[in-house]
Amino acid sequence: MRAIKSVLVVAGSLKRDDPERPEDQVLMRSLRDFNIPKIVTDDVPVFMGLIGDLFPALDVPRKLWHLCLKFRSVFSQVVQLEELLTVRHSVFVVGNAGTGKSQVMRSLNKTYQIMKRRPVWTDLNPKAVTNDELFGIINPATREWKDGLFSSIMRELANITHDGPKWMVLDGDIDPMWIESLNTVMDDNKVLTLASNERIPLNPTMRLVFEISHLRTATPATVSRAGESWPELHTGILHGPGRI
Numbered sequence: 001m002r003a004i005k006s007v008l009v010v011a012g013s014l015k016r017d018d019p020e021r022p023e024d025q026v027l028m029r030s031l032r033d034f035n036i037p038k039i040v041t042d043d044v045p046v047f048m049g050l051i052g053d054l055f056p057a058l059d060v061p062r063k064l065w066h067l068c069l070k071f072r073s074v075f076s077q078v079v080q081l082e083e084l085l086t087v088r089h090s091v092f093v094v095g096n097a098g099t100g101k102s103q104v105m106r107s108l109n110k111t112y113q114i115m116k117r118r119p120v121w122t123d124l125n126p127k128a129v130t131n132d133e134l135f136g137i138i139n140p141a142t143r144e145w146k147d148g149l150f151s152s153i154m155r156e157l158a159n160i161t162h163d164g165p166k167w168m169v170l171d172g173d174i175d176p177m178w179i180e181s182l183n184t185v186m187d188d189n190k191v192l193t194l195a196s197n198e199r200i201p202l203n204p205t206m207r208l209v210f211e212i213s214h215l216r217t218a219t220p221a222t223v224s225r226a227g228e229s230w231p232e233l234h235t236g237i238l239h240g241p242g243r244i
Contacts, residue, residue, distance in 0.1 A: 006087050006088060006227070007031055007034050009087045011026050013087075024058065027055075028055040031051060032051055034083070078108045078111065081104055081108055089207055090186040090225055091208070092210045092228045094214065105167075105209065119167070120157060120160060120165070120167065121167045121169060122167070122169065123171050125171050126172050127172040127173065132146075134150045135151055135195075137195065138196060145195075151194055151198075154185075154200050154202070154206075157206055158202070158206065166205050167206075173214065173217070174212055174215065179218065183221075186208065
């Protein structure tokens, strides 16, 4: 259901941007552009064959991000990440070390800066601390609340008033011990509920970005809550004046 909703969100955005375009073209483009970033290169022809069966003789150009028309050297990975972040508030950027995950994210962040959108980027390794240090804990003896790293960062970002993109980058492989505490943030509730009964909202400009090497320890429910980008599974490099 989450995937269907995300495709419909993309379709609605495309229709608003181009009201005169026929609905079959809008739906075809939303299905294609939303799913391509999370499909391995070898499977793309299979996926495009399925799209061709559903929409025979229909070929609609991709909705290229407008800056990419100006800076041709910004490769497709950045466009795909931006498209995912537009429709999903949680995104997995998956790949082994050295495959370009950080470069793709830095390129998109730099592009936001060029656009004067005032991006905010904070990152932390969730496996470098305990669950209590990450989300906070109530002292059982004094009942005093001690804030956690993640809850503190999320509260600070939620209090920033400008409408620029705000990323919380969790740079460390998924562990069920801490990822399950983010279920209500990653789903449609978009709220972090703490043991102190405080509820911190994920506002519309905030995004959770997980920079990880694999999804082996993630449950299907967790994976379904986020979009996925696999930089190492697609070709493309930065070159020329667009290099960051």
